[in-house]
Amino acid sequence: MYIADFARLGLFMDLTPLVTASPTVAWADFTPLVGLPLVGVTYALYFRRDVLLAAGVTITPSTWDDVVTLAERLNGTDYNGDGVGDWAVCHTLTNTCQAPHILMDIAANVMQTLGPTHGFLYGKRDCNAGTLAFLNGTCLFTIQNSAVFKGTLLAPSLRGKVGSAMVPGVTEVWDRVAGRLVPCSAQLCPFATPQQLLNGSVRLVNYAPWKGTVGYSGSVAGAISPEYQQAAFNYLELATATNFSWQTVLDPTSIWAPLRDSMISGPNALQPYLAAGYDLATTKE
Structure with a gap:
């Protein structure tokens, strides 16, 4: 069961009043809250922007x-100037690391054609x-x-050289009625976007909805005493405080990604x- 299932059963208290009154949490991204x-x-797909530009490629792979x-x-090209040809793609092969989750990321673009109405379940275990x-x-x-x-903050030789993009999408998706892969169309993939490909053509490319691979949330049981509820919320308030979240x-030694819309959008x-030393172009992507 997931947090939404417990919430529908009425097992969690509504945190909205406490969150709204808390200057520490300062959370306005989603309400109501359980x-x-x-x-x-x-x-995401990370790539060496400098290598692609040197090869005359100005289009981000989609x-x-x-x-x-x-x-x-470009496989076998020397990317780091040591005179030895390097690999085009690096990936952790151990099946207990990222491999299952990346494969599911790829599969999600093929399977999820109707946005959030198509579900796809996956998790993550970190290996480096x-x-x-x-x-x-x-x-x-x-x-x-x-x-x-x-x-990249700890690898100065790559500063300004790294690009990032959504995990690449697909031009063919799984037709659940026909039981086979078919080209993306406006009817079959209403959320697909037209993208210019390397061969110059423009095709509809399907990307699955938000693909966070792991996340943790904290809730407060609705059946415990108000004193314990307040104590539990005090912990959540501390753990999700704006300053702590930004830290x-x-x-650079933490893998945690932004949790708030305000951390990835808006004028500021x-x-x-940038103040922490991250590269402007890489951060904007």
Whole structure:
């Protein structure tokens, strides 16, 4: 069962009044509230922008076909200047690390064509081999969590050279009626967006909805005494305080991603990242 299931059963108290009155939490992203998000992790495609530009590629890869084309073309290129040819893609192969979740990220773009009305379940366990290979400059592409973005702060040789994009989408999706892969159409993929591909064509590309791979939320039981409810909320208030959230999001040794809309959008969203030393172009992407 998930937090929404417990909430529908009336097992959690409504935190909205407490959150609204709390200057520490300062949460206005979602209401009403039966839980406060504590951490979250998402995946993205990271790539060496400088290598692609040197190869004359100015389009951000938007599909797996484009990624494969570039990987085949640029595999064996020396990305870090040590005179040794490097791999186009780095990834952790151990099946207990990110592999299952990245495969599910890929599958989600094929399976989720109707936005949030199509569900897809996946989780995450963190391993660092692919992240370290990318930050060492020995591969062109990697799909990882925000550890790569944050790691660029600790890898000065990559400063200004790393791009990021949504996990690549697909131009063919699973037709659940026909039972086969078919080209994306406006009827079958109403949420797909037209993208220019490397071959110059413009195709509808399907991306699954928000694909956070893990997250934790805290709720307060509705059946306990008011004193215990207040004590439990005091803990959640501390853990989700704006200042504390920013510390974990900006910390280059933490993989936690932004939890609030205000951390990724709005006129002042970039400033904390830039003040912490993150690259402007990489942060904007």
